[in-house]
Amino acid sequence: MSPVVKTVNLVKIYQDGAVPVPAVRGVDLQVEPGEFVAIMGPSGSGKSTLVHMLGGLDARTSGEIWLDGKRVDTLSESAWALLRRKKIGFVFQFFNLVANMTVGDNVELPALLAGASPKVARERRESLLAALNLTDRADAAPAQLSGGEQQRVALARALANEPSLLLADEPTGNLDSRNTRDVLRLLSEVHKQGQTIVMVTHDARVASLADRLVSLFDGEIVDDGRIARRRTRTAGEVIDLR
Numbered sequence: 129m130s131p132v133v134k135t136v137n138l139v140k141i142y143q144d145g146a147v148p149v150p151a152v153r154g155v156d157l158q159v160e161p162g163e164f165v166a167i168m169g170p171s172g173s174g175k176s177t178l179v180h181m182l183g184g185l186d187a188r189t190s191g192e193i194w195l196d197g198k199r200v201d202t203l204s205e206s207a208w209a210l211l212r213r214k215k216i217g218f219v220f221q222f223f224n225l226v227a228n229m230t231v232g233d234n235v236e237l238p239a240l241l242a243g244a245s246p247k248v249a250r251e252r253r254e255s256l257l258a259a260l261n262l263t264d265r266a267d268a269a270p271a272q273l274s275g276g277e278q279q280r281v282a283l284a285r286a287l288a289n290e291p292s293l294l295l296a297d298e299p300t301g302n303l304d305s306r307n308t309r310d311v312l313r314l315l316s317e318v319h320k321q322g323q324t325i326v327m328v329t330h331d332a333r334v335a336s337l338a339d340r341l342v343s344l345f346d347g348e349i350v351d352d353g354r355i356a357r358r359r360t361r362t363a364g365e366v367i368d369l370r
């Protein structure tokens with residue numbers, strides 16, 4: 129089976145200011161189907177730039193990106209848009225939900241866009257809302273939700289089209305411990321069901337849910353290893369450590 133993600137000497141240099149800023153400097157990363165990879169590193173080390181490039185939200189300067197065995201760094205904007213719709217789910221820290229749609233419709237939309245039948249999209253919506261304790265908020269507008277609730281809706285939406293790759297950039301960044309626990313519980317659950325996840329986090333306890341930890345420093349991978357644990361830790365236990 130092809131890796132879900134493969135990058136070859138991936139480089140991003142921002143050129144928008146007076147001085148070029150090298151944000152990602154030659155990253156070789158391979159993620160196998162079903163892996164849960166946490167990316168950690170100091171602020172400014174290139175974590176967001178890397179995951180944005182993996183989702184085609186930021187163009188690379190040089191190097192290669194492969195998703196599911198297909199070279200994608202050369203795709204056009206519209207081809208990327210299609211690929212994202214079919215294969216990639218995103219959770220970012222400041223994720224804008226569609227303001228004039230209900231919470232439920234926000235969650236249902238990606239599956240419909242990806243071509244699921246209305247029946248399947250509706251079933252998916254209901255199971256995700258239930259998993260994130262959002263069923264009673266389904267008819268609310270996003271603006272009526274707390275930050276934590278909005279973040280949970282963003283995760284539900286990212287998972288709605290059953291993406292081959294879930295990309296998350298500090299998905300628990302703004303959350304209190306209860307919301308964090310709900311998000312982590314769902315991440316663990318979908319990971320157990322085989323979901324491939326690449327998650328940026330600054331929190332070692334959140335990272336400890338992953339199988340593998342990749343450390344970035346100054347745009348380079350400085351460490352990449354499996355996370356050792358004696359037994360599987362649950363999301364609830366991770367939070368109890370706080």
Ligand SMILES: Nc1ncnc2c1ncn2[C@@H]1O[C@H](COP(=O)(O)OP(=O)(O)O)[C@@H](O)[C@H]1O
Binds near residue numbers: 151172175178
């Ligand atoms: N749009 C941009 N234009 C110019 N420089 C940027 C831009 N986005 C990020 N950078 C710079 O690239 C480097 C990596 O940033 P980023 O990927 O956001 O790091 P992290 O997510 O690890 O905090 C930083 O030096 C940052 O200032």
Ligand SMILES: [Mg+2]
Binds near residue numbers: 175
């Ligand atoms: Mg960042």
